[in-house]
Amino acid sequence: MPSLQSLRRKIASVKNTQKITKAMKMVAAAKLKRAQDRILSSRPYAHQLRDVVRHLAERASRLAHPLLRKREGQKTELLVITSDRGLCGAFNANILRQAAEFLKEHAEQGEQVSVSVAGRKGCDFFRRRTWTIRQEWPGIFDRLSFEHALDMGQDIIQQYNDGTFDQLYVVYNEFKSVMQQRVVVEKLLPIESLEEEASQEPARAVGAYLFEPDEHELLQTLLPKHFQVQAFRVLLESAAAEQAARMTAMDGATRNAGELIQKVTLFYNKTRQAAITKELMDIVGGAEALK
Numbered sequence: 625m626p627s628l629q630s631l632r633r634k635i636a637s638v639k640n641t642q643k644i645t646k647a648m649k650m651v652a653a654a655k656l657k658r659a660q661d662r663i664l665s666s667r668p669y670a671h672q673l674r675d676v677v678r679h680l681a682e683r684a685s686r687l688a689h690p691l692l693r694k695r696e697g698q699k700t701e702l703l704v705i706t707s708d709r710g711l712c713g714a715f716n717a718n719i720l721r722q723a724a725e726f727l728k729e730h731a732e733q734g735e736q737v738s739v740s741v742a743g744r745k746g747c748d749f750f751r752r753r754t755w756t757i758r759q760e761w762p763g764i765f766d767r768l769s770f771e772h773a774l775d776m777g778q779d780i781i782q783q784y785n786d787g788t789f790d791q792l793y794v795v796y797n798e799f800k801s802v803m804q805q806r807v808v809v810e811k812l813l814p815i816e817s818l819e820e821e822a823s824q825e826p827a828r829a830v831g832a833y834l835f836e837p838d839e840h841e842l843l844q845t846l847l848p849k850h851f852q853v854q855a856f857r858v859l860l861e862s863a864a865a866e867q868a869a870r871m872t873a874m875d876g877a878t879r880n881a882g883e884l885i886q887k888v889t890l891f892y893n894k895t896r897q898a899a900i901t902k903e904l905m906d907i908v909g910g911a912e913a914l915k
Contacts, residue, residue, distance in 0.1 A: 628899065631892040635885060642881035648711065649874035656802070656867035663799055663860040670857040677850045680843065681815050689843040690785050691815050691851065697790035698735045701758065702726055703780070703812070705796035705862040706746030708765045712866055713873035715797060715805065716745045722807050723795050727755055738789060742776070742859065758788070768863055773856035780855075781848055784813050796858050797865035803872060805865040812854060815847065 626634075681692055704723045706716050723746075727737050741747050742761040750757050759779055764772045780792060792813035797805040836842070 626895075628892065628896055631888060631895065635888050635892065638881050638885050638888065642878055642885070645874045645877040645881060649871055649878060652867050652871035652874060656864065656871055659860070659864035659867050660799070663857075663864045666857055666860055670853050673850055673853055677815060677846060680846070689840070689847050691781070691813060691847045692843070694814055695790040697787075699738070699787075699789040699791075700730050700735045701738045701740060701780075701783075701789035701792050703740045703792060703794040704742070704746045704750070705794065705858055706741065706743035706749075707862070707866045708744045708763055709870075710745065711873060712870035713876075715866055715869035716743075716749075718807050719795060719797060720746065720749050722809065724753075726793065726795065726809060740780070743862075758783070764859070765863055765866070768859055770852075770856050773852050773859060777848065777852035777855050780813075781851060794858055796862045797869075798861050799864035799868060802868045805869055810858075812851065815850070 702723060704719065706719050710716070723739075727739070730737050738756045738758045739750050740759040740761075741750055741757060742764060744762040747757075747760045747762050761772065761776060783789065784792065791811065793809055793811050795807065795809045798808045800806050
């Protein structure tokens with residue numbers, strides 16, 4: 625049976641842990657509000673730009689820009705978006721599990737797969753695996769800005785144009801609500817047209833497009849910007865989902881700590897009562913023996 629002193633130490637330790645988890649929950653809630661506002665304000669622009677680009681891809685020639693051209697090669701890259709910090713429940717585990725399944729499936733199909741990773745947790749995971757890591761972006765979520773998407777977009781577009789890979793997919797956690805995040809695998813390159821995406825999402829009715837000044841110059845400017853905007857949207861989605869997952873995890877940890885404190889306190893009181901009763905019985909027994 626544990627001593628009363630060890631029980632008191634355990635209660636104090638759990639109380640200190642509870643204070644930490646409660647503070648982390650409050651910090652995550654404050655960060656979630658800012659991250660949620662950013663993603664909700666950026667989604668309409670990103671989605672509308674995606675629709676415009678898909679309409680243009682439907683009407684433009686596939687040879688008009690490298691980001692539209694489909695290749696026959698078997699080189700696939702997966703961009704994995706994880707967090708920089710832990711203590712956010714199954715947030716990173718779900719992403720990494722889906723990424724591992726994707727890479728294994730495509731490798732079994734005879735494709736040459738590589739990985740680019742954003743977030744320290746993903747970097748640490750893939751460094752211990754056999755898959756080739758082409759590029760890493762650790763530590764970007766503390767001060768996430770559009771410059772990170774620019775840097776990521778420039779690197780990926782340059783490598784795609786150089787033929788390092790023939791198609792690019794991204795896996796990330798999409799922010800749905802405070803209690804729900806959805807793992808999404810999305811194809812970013814080459815850019816698909818609305819006809820090719822018809823089986824996945826409905827197309828919107830639009831009129832004909834006129835290219836001005838000309839098709840080549842318009843796509844040369846618009847397509848790289850489109851990719852950078854989508855990369856930034858994915859990062860914002862992941863940042864908001866991370867804070868929501870951390871707030872939920874810390875809330876559960878705080879409640880569990882409270883329940884553990886109650887159980888240990890009850891056991892401590894019973895043990896203390898038993899010790900007092902034993903001492904009283906010893907005193908009474910000694911008094912009886914002196915009579």
